[in-house]
Amino acid sequence: MRHGKKINHLSRKSAHRKALLSNMAISLITHKRITTTLAKAKALRKYVEPLVTRAKSGEVHDYRTAFRYLQNKEAIKELFQVVGPKVGARPGGYTRIIKLVNRRSDNAEMAIIELVDFNETMTSASNSSGESSAKKKKTRRKRSKKAANSEAVAETSAEAVADIQEVVEDVAETTEEVVAETQETATEAPADDAAEEADSNDEDKA
Numbered sequence: 612m613r614h615g616k617k618i619n620h621l622s623r624k625s626a627h628r629k630a631l632l633s634n635m636a637i638s639l640i641t642h643k644r645i646t647t648t649l650a651k652a653k654a655l656r657k658y659v660e661p662l663v664t665r666a667k668s669g670e671v672h673d674y675r676t677a678f679r680y681l682q683n684k685e686a687i688k689e690l691f692q693v694v695g696p697k698v699g700a701r702p703g704g705y706t707r708i709i710k711l712v713n714r715r716s717d718n719a720e721m722a723i724i725e726l727v728d729f730n731e732t733m734t735s736a737s738n739s740s741g742e743s744s745a746k747k748k749k750t751r752r753k754r755s756k757k758a759a760n761s762e763a764v765a766e767t768s769a770e771a772v773a774d775i776q777e778v779v780e781d782v783a784e785t786t787e788e789v790v791a792e793t794q795e796t797a798t799e800a801p802a803d804d805a806a807e808e809a810d811s812n813d814e815d816k817a
Contacts, residue, residue, distance in 0.1 A: 619650055619653070619654050621650060621651065621654060631651075632654060632655055632658045633680060633681055633682065635647065635651065635655050635658075636655060636658055636659045636662065636680070636681060636686075637681055637683050637686040639655065639659060639706075639724060639725075639726070640659070640681075640686045640689050640690050640694060641685070641686060641689060643725060643726045643729040643730075644723060644724070644725035644726070644729075644730070645723070645724060645725075646711070646721065646722070646723050647721070647722065647724065648714075648719050648720060648721060648722065649708070649710065649719075649720035649721065649722040650720070652708050652722045652723075652724040653708065655706075655724060656706050656708065656724065658680075659705075659706065660703070660704075660705050660706060662677050662680060662681070662690065663690070663694060663695070663698060663705045663726075664703070664705075665677055666690045666691045666694055666695030666698075667695050667698065667699050669691055669695060673691075674687065674691065677690060677691070694726065694729075697728045697729065698726075698727075698728050701727070701728065704727065705726060705727055705728070706724055706725065706726060706727065707724070707725050707726075707727050707730070708722050708723070708724050709722060709723045709724075709725070710722050711723060
């Protein structure tokens with residue numbers, strides 16, 4: 612029984628398995644993305660991520676340790692000069708596994724394993740989504756539909772109140788203008804009456 616044994620032997624002996632993972636790690640470091648079975652991709656992630664962590668420091672001991680696993684000078688150069696500085700700010704999780712459709716021949720589960728920081732499409736999308744989420748107010752609880760509906764109703768009611776206030780202000784201005792005109796006409800009317808009375812008195816005296 613293999614209780615508690617988490618190593619996937621991949622149906623290979625230890626020497627064959629180490630050679631397989633080493634070659635796959637070299638291909639991943641060189642091409643930044645490879646397609647393989649899901650089981651091999653999960654095993655490769657455990658194999659290659661410690662090497663990427665060592666590439667972040669760039670010390671001589673780390674060079675020798677990585678070369679002991681890969682045995683490829685070009686891959687070591689790419690790992691320490693390109694991959695290491697690129698993922699320097701990332702605290703782990705350097706690879707991404709994306710599941711694909713099963714293989715037609717034997718129905719094996721297929722997957723793509725890639726280095727996270729070298730997929731420009733995903734990184735640009737995540738940065739834009741991060742900026743938009745940062746602009747929004749962060750809450751620990753998820754907003755329910757009722758809360759969203761209440762917010763929409765509150766916004767519409769606020770707009771309606773603003774419109775009503777504008778209408779009221781317009782009506783007040785018009786009423787003030789009408790009152791001023793009526794006052795002017797009221798002051799002009801007594802003066803005209805007084806002038807007419809004076810004219811009539813002069814005529815009577817004559």
